[in-house]
Amino acid sequence: MAELAEQITHALERYWSSPIPLTIIVATLVCMGTLVYVFLTNARNAKLRVSLLTGLYSLSIFFWLFLASSLVFCLSIASIVAYREWGIRAAAGGAVLLSFALSAFVSIAVWRRGADRVLRKIPTRGPGPEEAWLVDYVALVGNFEDIALVELRVSESPKPVAMAVSGSRHLVIVSTGLLSSLDRDEVESVVTHELMHIKNHDSRFKVFSTVMSRFLFFDPFSKFFDPAVHREREYLADEMSGRTTGKPGSLASALLKIHETANGGPSPLAGLSIVGRDGGIFSRFPPVKERINRLIVLSEILHRST
Numbered sequence: 001m002a003e004l005a006e007q008i009t010h011a012l013e014r015y016w017s018s019p020i021p022l023t024i025i026v027a028t029l030v031c032m033g034t035l036v037y038v039f040l041t042n043a044r045n046a047k048l049r050v051s052l053l054t055g056l057y058s059l060s061i062f063f064w065l066f067l068a069s070s071l072v073f074c075l076s077i078a079s080i081v082a083y084r085e086w087g088i089r090a091a092a093g094g095a096v097l098l099s100f101a102l103s104a105f106v107s108i109a110v111w112r113r114g115a116d117r118v119l120r121k122i123p124t125r126g127p128g129p130e131e132a133w134l135v136d137y138v139a140l141v142g143n144f145e146d147i148a149l150v151e152l153r154v155s156e157s158p159k160p161v162a163m164a165v166s167g168s169r170h171l172v173i174v175s176t177g178l179l180s181s182l183d184r185d186e187v188e189s190v191v192t193h194e195l196m197h198i199k200n201h202d203s204r205f206k207v208f209s210t211v212m213s214r215f216l217f218f219d220p221f222s223k224f225f226d227p228a229v230h231r232e233r234e235y236l237a238d239e240m241s242g243r244t245t246g247k248p249g250s251l252a253s254a255l256l257k258i259h260e261t262a263n264g265g266p267s268p269l270a271g272l273s274i275v276g277r278d279g280g281i282f283s284r285f286p287p288v289k290e291r292i293n294r295l296i297v298l299s300e301i302l303h304r305s306t
Contacts, residue, residue, distance in 0.1 A: 004078070011074045011081035020092045021070055028066070032059045036225070046200040053205055053229060054111070057212050060221045061103040069095035106215070114211040115167025115204075118272070124153035124173055131179070134191065138172060141192055141244065147199050154179075160258045163272045164194040164203035172198070181261065182254050189251035190258075190274055193241040200240075202233045206272055223282060230284035238291055242298045252295040259288040 015021060039052045073091035074081050081087040127135050135152050142150050150170045155161060160178035165171045172194045179187060197203045209230075213222040238255075242248025258275045278285040 007078040007082050008075060010083075011078040011087075012071075015070065015074050015081055015088055015091060018088045018092075020088055021066075021095070024066060024092065024096060025063070028059060028063050032056060032063075032221075035059070046202070050201040050205045053226070054107070054208060056221060056225075057209065057216075058103055058107045060216055060219050061106055061212075062099050064216070064219065065099035065102050066095050069098045106212075110211045111204075111208055112167075114207045115165050117211060118165060118207055119167075119171070122155055122173065124155050127152050127154055133184075134174070134179075134187065137188055138191060138195065141195050145195065145199055145244065147195060150195065150198060160261055162190045162194055162258075162274045164197040165207055165272070166198060166201075166204035167207065170198050170203065177261075178258070181257055183250075185245075185247055185250040186254035186257070189241055189245050189247055190254050192244050193237045193251060193274055196237040196240040196244070197233070200233065200236065202237065206230070206233075210272060227282055227284045231286040234284075234286055235291065235294065238295060239298060242295055243302070246302060248295040248298040248302065252292045252299075255288055255291055255295075 035052050035056050039049055039056075042048050042052075070091065073094050077087065077091060081091050084090075131152070131154060138150055138152050141147070148170055150172055153171050153173045155173055155175040157175040158177040159175060160181050161173070161175040162178055163173050165173065172191060174187070174191065178190065182190065194203075197206070209222070209226055213219075213226065216222045238248075238251060241251050245251070255275060275288060276285045277283060278287045
């Protein structure tokens, strides 16, 4: 046992003092930093920014998998890593290949199937006759904003919930609680907000990051940078909704009503609905008070410009 412990200790010392694994780690961090820089300098390119964020998540997965895989290889082939000249190259090469394969598999699987997983947790139905007007409205705004075909779904939930989900198709989901608690102008403003998420490609990334963040709950990127990006996208969708409808005040009143009754929303909707638990650097939602203040300012600007 003592000899095995000595082998493992020697293997870990040799491995992590070698330039090979350290170079791989530094290169990964440099790539992540480059993606962050390009993201920050392309504020108006929504599609590019979604691609960059997806890449950041994939690199984060690779980074942590490489650390874990390196440890596994050092433990499993400790005698080779500790005493053979080619042992470090074998362990590092195996860790890179395993990490790359697993990170690619997880990223692709979540990107393609994440929406289906979310939707399984949210039972919905097709719109009935009483929601026909909203179907027409979604089609009208979609045509005006050049958004691909969007399907409206209704959730039988007493809580006021609205969300956009993009996977194999684009969906806007509203709850019966939302439809009953808001007036028509407020509902239209909320739905337009969700359509703006689809237009800005946020709806696809929100699903991807929501699923991935559960795997990377310990990752600094998913804890700090990702929530900050989500808060920014909420502000943007608010503004675009207010400009499209010309009624930012209706969205402001809707946000206040939802905030007062939603209580953060049911857990499957955390991070996806229009309003959630706000406050703090870990929240994906900006403070509702600040969102309302911005919409009031926008309303004043639009009023003065007419």
